[in-house]
Amino acid sequence: xxxxxxxxxxxxxxxxxxxxxxxxxxxxxxxxxxxxxxxxxxxxxxxxxxxxxxxxxxxxxxxxxxxxxxxxxxxxxxxxxxxxxxxxxxxxxxxxxxxxxxxxxxxxxxxxxxxxxxxxxxxxxxxxxxxxxxxxxxxxxxxxxxxxxxxxxxxxxxxxxxxxxxxxxxxxxxxxxxxxxxxxxxxxxxxxxxxxxxxxxxxxxxxxxxxxxxxxxxxxxxxxxxxxxxxxxxxxxxxxxxxxxxxxxxxxxxxxxxxxxxxxxxxxxxxxxxxxxxxxxxxxxxxxxxxxxxxxxxxxxxxxxxxxxxxxxxxxxxxxxxxxxxxxxxxxxxx
Amino acid sequence: xxxxxxxxxxxxxxxxxxxxxxxxxxxxxxxxxxxxxxxxxxxxxxxxxxxxxxxxxxxxxxxxxxxxxxxxxxxxxxxxxxxxxxxxxxxxxxxxxxxxxxxxxxxxxxxxxxxxxxxxxxxxxxxxxxxxxxxxxxxxxxxxxxxxxxxxxxxxxxxxxxxxxxxxxxxxxxxxxxxxxxxxxxxxxxxxxxxxxxxxxxxxxxxxxxxxxxxxxxxxxxxxxxxxxxxxxxxxxxxxxxxxxxxxxxxxxxxxxxxxxxxxxxxxxxxxxxxxxxxxxxxxxxxxxxxxxxxxxxxxxxxxxxxxxxxxxxxxxxxxxxxxxxxxxxxxxxx
DNA sequence: ACTATATTTACACACGTGTGCATAATATAG
DNA sequence: CTATATTATGCACACGTGTGTAAATATAGT
Numbered sequence: 074x075x076x077x078x079x080x081x082x083x084x085x086x087x088x089x090x091x092x093x094x095x096x097x098x099x100x101x102x103x104x105x106x107x108x109x110x111x112x113x114x115x116x117x118x119x120x121x122x123x124x125x126x127x128x129x130x131x132x133x134x135x136x137x138x139x140x141x142x143x144x145x146x147x148x149x150x151x152x153x154x155x156x157x158x159x160x161x162x163x164x165x166x167x168x169x170x171x172x173x174x175x176x177x178x179x180x181x182x183x184x185x186x187x188x189x190x191x192x193x194x195x196x197x198x199x200x201x202x203x204x205x206x207x208x209x210x211x212x213x214x215x216x217x218x219x220x221x222x223x224x225x226x227x228x229x230x231x232x233x234x235x236x237x238x239x240x241x242x243x244x245x246x247x248x249x250x251x252x253x254x255x256x257x258x259x260x261x262x263x264x265x266x267x268x269x270x271x272x273x274x275x276x277x278x279x280x281x282x283x284x285x286x287x288x289x290x291x292x293x294x295x296x297x298x299x300x301x302x303x304x305x306x307x308x309x310x311x312x313x314x315x316x317x318x319x320x321x322x323x324x325x326x327x328x329x330x331x332x333x334x335x336x337x338x339x340x341x342x343x344x345x346x347x348x349x350x351x352x353x354x355x356x357x358x359x360x361x362x363x364x365x366x367x368x369x370x371x372x373x374x375x376x377x378x379x380x381x382x383x384x385x386x387x388x389x390x391x392x393x394x395x396x397x398x399x400x401x402x403x404x405x406x407x408x
Numbered sequence: 409x410x411x412x413x414x415x416x417x418x419x420x421x422x423x424x425x426x427x428x429x430x431x432x433x434x435x436x437x438x439x440x441x442x443x444x445x446x447x448x449x450x451x452x453x454x455x456x457x458x459x460x461x462x463x464x465x466x467x468x469x470x471x472x473x474x475x476x477x478x479x480x481x482x483x484x485x486x487x488x489x490x491x492x493x494x495x496x497x498x499x500x501x502x503x504x505x506x507x508x509x510x511x512x513x514x515x516x517x518x519x520x521x522x523x524x525x526x527x528x529x530x531x532x533x534x535x536x537x538x539x540x541x542x543x544x545x546x547x548x549x550x551x552x553x554x555x556x557x558x559x560x561x562x563x564x565x566x567x568x569x570x571x572x573x574x575x576x577x578x579x580x581x582x583x584x585x586x587x588x589x590x591x592x593x594x595x596x597x598x599x600x601x602x603x604x605x606x607x608x609x610x611x612x613x614x615x616x617x618x619x620x621x622x623x624x625x626x627x628x629x630x631x632x633x634x635x636x637x638x639x640x641x642x643x644x645x646x647x648x649x650x651x652x653x654x655x656x657x658x659x660x661x662x663x664x665x666x667x668x669x670x671x672x673x674x675x676x677x678x679x680x681x682x683x684x685x686x687x688x689x690x691x692x693x694x695x696x697x698x699x700x701x702x703x704x705x706x707x708x709x710x711x712x713x714x715x716x717x718x719x720x721x722x723x724x725x726x727x728x729x730x731x732x733x734x735x736x737x738x739x740x741x742x743x
Numbered sequence: 744a745c746t747a748t749a750t751t752t753a754c755a756c757a758c759g760t761g762t763g764c765a766t767a768a769t770a771t772a773g
Numbered sequence: 774c775t776a777t778a779t780t781a782t783g784c785a786c787a788c789g790t791g792t793g794t795a796a797a798t799a800t801a802g803t
Binding site (some may be wrong): 411415427431462466546 | 759760
């Protein structure tokens with residue numbers, strides 16, 4: 074009903090200047106206790122709330138951070154967002170969400186919007202379409218701190234949080250080799266994104282190291298979905314030589330693949346072993362339970378957020394750092 | 409490097425008044441084509457971006473909406489947020505995320521924050537702790553439109569988007585009865601939330617209608633999690649009379665229950681049938697595939713967003729409306 | 744009582760934009 | 774070549790807040 078009550082409204086109502094009101098509400102020492110009480114009483118009664126927009130315009134502080142992800146309804150990203158949001162709101166920050174939907178164009182639009190809204194900082198993970206991260210340099214021009222995670226790009230100099238992708242894929246292959254698998258396929262994403270590039274590098278390294286005859290990488294370029302399962306199946310099993318183990322960079326995709334394998338009566342793990350990134354504890358109840366490569370979601374989120382916070386506070390610090398965390402392999406029945 | 413360039417910077421650089429620059433950039437007819445070109449050339453070159461904060465303070469328009477959910481890393485809510493975010497960004501809105509983490513206190517804090525930041529509108533789903541929605545009335549005082557979905561409250565008069573919860577639970581029970589099940593348990597949430605209250609009402613109605621001897625509702629009050637599975641199991645199977653069918657309001661929780669049932673060698677569906685809300689297509693690949701009650705996520709999101717948008721545009725319209733959408737039961741092997 | 748010091752309040756400005764109104768510059772007509 | 778119409782630009786203010794500085798008032802010291 075009533076319009077928003079402002080500091081000036083309080084001032085005119087109480088026949089004093091708004092600057093006095095401002096100081097009173099911020100508990101400035103140089104306002105008389107008596108008037109301070111009168112003011113805060115009136116403020117409380119009328120439900121006064123500081124207008125953050127005015128504060129922000131004044132340049133006092135920016136209290137909003139932006140997160141750019143390909144899709145928020147994928148378990149990994151929604152976990153990250155959840156962790157960041159909780160931590161941010163503890164320190165009084167508001168978090169806005171932007172989805173690139175895996176497209177370069179939307180990512181560019183998002184960047185402009187973030188600049189227009191003058192966000193205090195940005196945490197981002199690249200879309201599959203973005204062959205480079207150069208459009209993100211715009212943030213630097215506008216003095217907006219940026220931290221990237223997971224889907225990072227090599228050709229832009231920002232702080233990054235990643236996991237030991239190459240290493241963990243070597244470990245994965247080694248694990249499979251030790252179990253006797255010798256035709257291991259790798260389902261991945263576009264290699265220009267650091268995550269996938271590194272995983273593929275690790276995969277190839279291991280294939281060479283263990284002198285495997287079979288090397289096959291299948292690349293998905295437009296986001297992982299369950300529907301891809303069938304396509305992937307065709308690509309893998311139409312050859313004369315078929316894999317006896319599969320490592321998937323995506324958990325969602327592997328659900329589709331499992332469905333397809335069942336239709337074709339291909340048994341897991343006797344006919345083909347399975348291993349996938351992403352632990353949403355659903356891997357546990359699928360039969361057979363799927364061996365998964367578990368990323369430290371919470372740690373990734375916390376690290377990225379703290380990195381960003383440091384940049385927001387200490388503005389002069391221009392150094393960038395890349396922090397690498399470790400993924401672990403949770404062995405289950407599927408291998 | 410360079411500080412943010414403003415409309416005034418352009419003005420002084422070009423030796424004209426900032427008001428002219430403002431008009432030029434908004435393609436106002438009364439600025440000479442020649443100067444307009446000069447101005448927009450300079451603006452482009454220096455990467456000028458409108459400062460939305462200034463615009464917002466001016467009261468022109470608020471371009472941000474807030475979403476309050478218990479947890480964003482639950483499939484249902486991340487789906488909703490994803491849909492809303494995409495639709496919002498199409499119409500130039502920025503979406504901020506707030507998590508109550510199922511607590512009343514955080515919800516209250518969030519409400520204050522949203523008011524301080526002067527959001528244009530709010531879409532919310534209540535926490536389990538919130539026995540009523542009265543704290544949401546604060547939005548009305550501050551003229552901030554509010555739309556609720558899923559976890560709505562009866563005692564606050566706002567526009568709502570819900571599904572036919574009572575009806576679909578009656579259908580579910582009927583389906584089970586027709587298949588020969590006669591001891592059907594219902595795992596639900598706190599009944600003071602409309603969703604759960606309605607589902608329990610529907611359940612009880614059906615139990616009475618089909619003259620079943622067995623009636624059992626188990627209530628979870630602190631958010632659904634996989635870990636609850638064991639607790640629920642104990643509550644259900646410690647009695648002398650045990651259920652031969654279970655309907656769960658949560659999908660996450662049922663994963664934990666399935667794990668527990670397997671441990672105890674209780675077969676699905678021969679020993680006990682299972683049915684759960686939420687279709688994340690994972691239900692499909694669990695063995696046996698779980699019969700699920702599918703909510704129209706996209707439609708819920710779109711409806712809520714459009715309702716909000718209408719309120720934001722036409723400010724005078726004080727009527728509230730409740731829109732009820734239909735859930736459907738997808739029968740699979742688990743019953 | 745008169746100056747010196749301490750306390751409390753008011754004034755004016757800044758942040759970046761947009762707009763009604765006045766004014767200046769230019770064009771058109773008689 | 775003036776009078777009028779047209780067009781282009783500048784001025785001042787508003788949005789809500791906070792702060793440096795000046796002004797008003799009170800208190801103390803001699």
